[in-house]
Amino acid sequence: MASALIEKYMRTDKFPHMWCPGCGHGIIMRSIVDAIDRLGWEKDNVCVVSGIGCSSRAPGYMDFNTLHTTHGRALAFATGIKLANPDLHVVVVSGDGDSSAIGGNHLIHAARRNIDITTIVFNNNIYGMTGGQYSPTTPTNYFGSTAPYGNIDRCFDIAELAGAAGATYTARSTIYHVPQMTNYIEKALRKKGFSLVEAISICPTSFGRRNKLGDAVDMIKWIRDSAVPVSKASTMSSDEMVGKFTIGELKNTEAPEYTQQYDRLIERLREEDDA
């Protein structure tokens, strides 16, 4: 199956990819094309947009309409694309810094508008491409090249942030829970509205090394052992949840979608003009 997906959806002449050995991002990229394959979307009608960082290189390998933009701004570019041409299926791939630090404002406003864009956050808890500086999702007390004494920041819960801002579908999964992650991405892509899947990834080269988390396999085990299904988490105390994070569907609701609302506005003005 994997090789069939590669042949069908990847720009194989662009391989080898530029991600480090052990990086989790390729697993997420595979889940995205797997989900698109299940939906049967025409490649010509899919547009994948990214910002800057390790995750942002994924669109270069994916055989769709692809756009690699400026740091943090993928959702702003994607909003223009989607509003101008609502027939396109617009997918944004973003990193933890790209989506919640420099691009945090665009994230909450895209969610607020409930525009039909699916954002997949490749969250590896670190700025990988610039050499391991802490990000808004680096856990407190963990190390980064700019947190040499341990990070004192509190971290963002990106999926909860998007949900609170108005996204109609949010979920979190990991590169250990691949079938689940693919399933959530598929549901997010189906959702007519703003959806976000936070995909927890690993960065052995920077985050793992600085925090002595072992190699890629150790880190995947670390993710497996830290992930708690939302149903189980609701029965656990806050002390028991220290060092853990939830996985599962966090929000799945319905609300008017932005491009449809805009089309209705144009329609209404035409009717008033005819009357």
Add this chain to the structure above:
Amino acid sequence: MKSNFKLMQGNEACVEGALYAGMRFYSGYPITPSTELMEISAVKLPLLGGKFLQMEDEIAGIAAAIGASLTGFKAMTGTSGPGFSLKQENIGYAAITEVPLVIVNIQRGGPSTGLPTSPAQGDVMQAKWGTHGDHPVIALCPSSVREMFELTVRAFNLAEKYRTPVILLADEIVGHMREKIVVPEAGELEVINRNEPAPRQSNYLPYSVADGAYVPEIASFGTGYRFHVTGLMHDETGFPSNSSENAEKLLDRLMNKIKMNEDDILDFEEYMTEDAEIVILGYGGTARSVKSAVKTLRKEGIKAGMFRPKTIWPSPEKRIKELSEQAKAIIVAELNLGQYVLEVERIVKDSCKLGFIGKANGEVLMPDEIAAKAKEVL
């Protein structure tokens, strides 16, 4: 013959010109004194089936417009001073990715929040050098309400023809001025559309040109071409390349696509320069005071003339040089403390005397101040 006279504000004329040129997408963020661009776009665009979007900030305003342009829409964003600063990174992005786009800057007093409701021409150098790296810049300076209309149409034409962002560098004087204009009829002004590849052309290379050509064909997302667009240095396939040889090739082409087409791009107005001993160079709203000063000086027997660049970037270098060889002096009048005068100085060198009159306190330059400066320089 039907006359289409209208009393119109400069900012309104800009939007009307944009719609005439085929704008169907506007995204931006409100800022004085450009806000009417958004307010009028918000009224007009949905009536035409176009899209208007008030984004969460200035950066998102230009980003969304670039995204829309990539789907084939003629797109515009507008702003003033501080907002123009915020848009700079994405102006560079549009330049390297060769996305047609119009960016309107209704200049106000600066630096920083400065004088929001007062006129200035302080963004002349920002328009040229605001973003990082080397790339060509086209910036147009209108002096009247009618010209806001015409140069907005021209800005779209140049953006589409040369696959490049084009800056309409207006000022608060012209943006907020109300004048009677004759609105051009359909077909009266030329409207240029982008050069799209033939449908389903195999082997489409988004950044490839034939020998001797400079502007590649541009496909729209969703039309059957699955190409890649990146702000990284890229080869003719559109994919990133770190090769120095390739970087040089791409930058040469980007620079040359404007440089080699300057005859088509450059535009300026001259008034009584034929026998002028002193040429006063002014642009935008300031040129109106310059013209008045020239008339006053002529009445006093001084052979004065006006040179007004409409394309301020690239600068009409050849003509300015010729004038400097004919005249005893050139004076640059502008609403800043000395920006375009540096460009003129570079062009003129020692051919004639060079004078400067500037102001950045939120007031306009008056004709008598300019005339007095001319006499002082002579």
